Amino acid sequence: MKFKLPFNKKQTPIVIQATKENVEMIIPEENNFTQMIKDATHNPSDLIVKSIPPNLTLIYIKNLVNDQILNDHIITNLQNKIYETPETIKLSLSLPEVNISSQLEETVASLVNGSVLIYVEGYSPVVLANIPKRESRSLSAPENESQVIGAQVGFNESLSTNISLVRRNIVSPDLCNEEFKVGKRSNTSLSLIYMNGIASDEMVNTLRQRIKDLDVDALLDSAVLVEMIDDNSLSPFPQMLLTERPDRFCDGLLNGKLGVIVDGSSMAIVCPQSFIEFFESREDKNLRWQVATFVRLLRFTAIFLSIFLTPIYVGALTFHYEVIPQAFLVPLSESRALVPFPPVFEALLLEFIIELLREAGARLPTKIGQTIGIVGGIVIGTAAVQAGITSNILLIIVALSALASFTTPSYTMGNVIRLIRFPIIILAGFWGFFGIMLAFCFILIHLLRQTSLGAPYMAPFYPPRFQDMRDSLIRMPLPYTAKRPSNVRPADEDKFNPEPIKPEKS
Incomplete structure (x- = not known):
């Protein structure tokens, strides 16, 4: 032309x-x-x-x-x-x-x-x-993934700064960095990062091809990229981890995973990711194995309570009075004596109010948001009980469920837990415990069908990999975690030689 x-x-x-x-x-x-x-x-x-x-x-x-x-x-x-x-x-x-x-x-x-x-x-x-001039904020501590023991620095919006943080943690010539331009109008730079000799070549080629095949006008954040390259973008469950911690990002690379950093985004992508890994924190590796195991079990218990505690209350009061202890029936009936609504409507109303307060607190400035969350929760909760809109027992249960949902280290997975609680409550209101089991089976089947970059999403439980279970629900002592996760198909399976650090037998 x-x-x-x-x-x-x-x-x-x-x-x-x-x-x-x-x-x-x-x-x-x-x-x-x-x-x-x-x-x-x-x-x-x-x-x-x-x-x-x-x-x-x-x-x-x-x-x-x-x-x-x-x-x-x-x-x-x-x-x-x-x-x-x-x-x-x-x-x-x-x-x-x-x-x-x-x-x-x-x-x-x-x-x-x-x-x-x-x-x-x-x-x-x-x-x-x-001679480009790139404006970026200074490095600061991660806001959404805070920890007590470990590094206190997070990614910012500069691609070059984030890559330098990764290279400072992994000083190796095997650290590969491939740059791409995505977006016909935004022309956004992003980097595919992996460890040569550890990461699976098949997974690297798969992710590289997915990035090259993108045909979009603009790419402004890594969260948008995740939805575009997910194995199943229709699923509410995230299949790739978004993290703002360089140490967690580098830990994934050293385990054979792949990383993507997008210019202009403070969140980096780590994949493939299994379901159980969304509930693990980088701080678990910095604690003694007994303490780390206790914290993990506490976290998984909190997640279970966050999802099923309110539906169990609704199902028991609607259909299954026989499961309630006799000593508890009298205070429970007195608590609900003035409430004109059925349990399912009462629970949905309270859950909606809690989510409303949480969202308002997150969007307002920090000092005002904290005040709104605390004062608003106390005032509205007390007024709702005195007005007979809800019972004080359900108020405690809903508050406990909301508190338990904050134990999830991943913000994206925490949002999913907040979401799936509502349909489970509705099913419990219609069919009681049978509705809860129906929802549980549906979620379990859905999770078993998911993959992350071709790797099984429910690893190491499905397919069962007993060696990988040493660092899943529990964290075994360091010498017993010398192998990299098998679901990422690493080229080099050994992270270190466990023999020198095993305790000597007396």
Whole structure:
């Protein structure tokens, strides 16, 4: 195809021949080149065109380039000097990334990514000096994955900063980093990171192909990418882990998993991920195995209570009075004496109020949000009991269920637990304990059918892998966890040699 630019009667037409291989720019005059770049970028207000006598022109977008490097290393070096060719300019600039291009598409793409175009009058190739300015916040402690023992630094929104955090934790030449551009309009950079010699080549190729096959306008966050490359995007259960902790990210890489970091997002992706691993914390590995096992069992118990405690209350009061201890029937009946609603409506109303308070507290500023959550819960709960809208026993149960849901280390999995509680309560109101068992069987069958990057989602319980169970519900002592998880199909199964650290027999 051909692109034609406006020209005067005294000038010859300027034609850019475009082929599949390259785009040659035939630009005999400075004004025509400048107009071409303005047309390609729709002449934004922050596009700067600066002439440097006698034969140079600089074009850049003001808000995207580093002003100090521009003044100290480019303008100062080019002033009052005559350069005959773009190649001599490239050699004279002491910058890490300087290229020469004759392609219009590549030139414009480089311009909007923070490059300065240096045009030598009469030459078609243009010098591209990449000096981007990336605004990012300073490193801080993770807000959603806090821990007492361990590193206290989290990812931020800068891709280069996040990769440097990973390389600081894993100082190895086997750490592979593949960069991709996703989004026809956003042109977002992302990095696929894995350990060569540990990660499965099949999984690397699968994830690489899924990223390459993406055809979207924009990619603004890693959470959006997860939904696009999931094995089953219709499932409410996450199949890939979103983490803001570099240590947890690196731990996954060293176990043979793959990682993806998206520019502009403070959450990194780790995959494949099993269901049980969403309830494990990185801090578990920093604690003694007895304490870590106790904390994990406490966490799993809390998750069970969060999902089924309220439905069991609804089912028992609606259909199964016989399961309630006789000593408990009198205070329970007195508590519900003034409540005009059936148990299922009462439970749904309270759960809705709790979720409303939780969402309002999360969206408001920190100090106000904490006040709303605490004061609002106390005031509304007390007023609801005194008004006879709900019983004080159900209020305790719902509050306990909400508190137990916060023990989930993964925010995305915590949201799923909040969601599935509502249909289970409804089924318990219609069919009692039979409805609860129906919901449990449906969820279990759904989980057994899921995969994460082709790996079984319910590993190590389905298919059963007894060796991997040493670091699932319980955490065995360190010498017994020397093998990497088999569900990721690692090329190297051994993490370390357990023999030197096994206790000596007396």
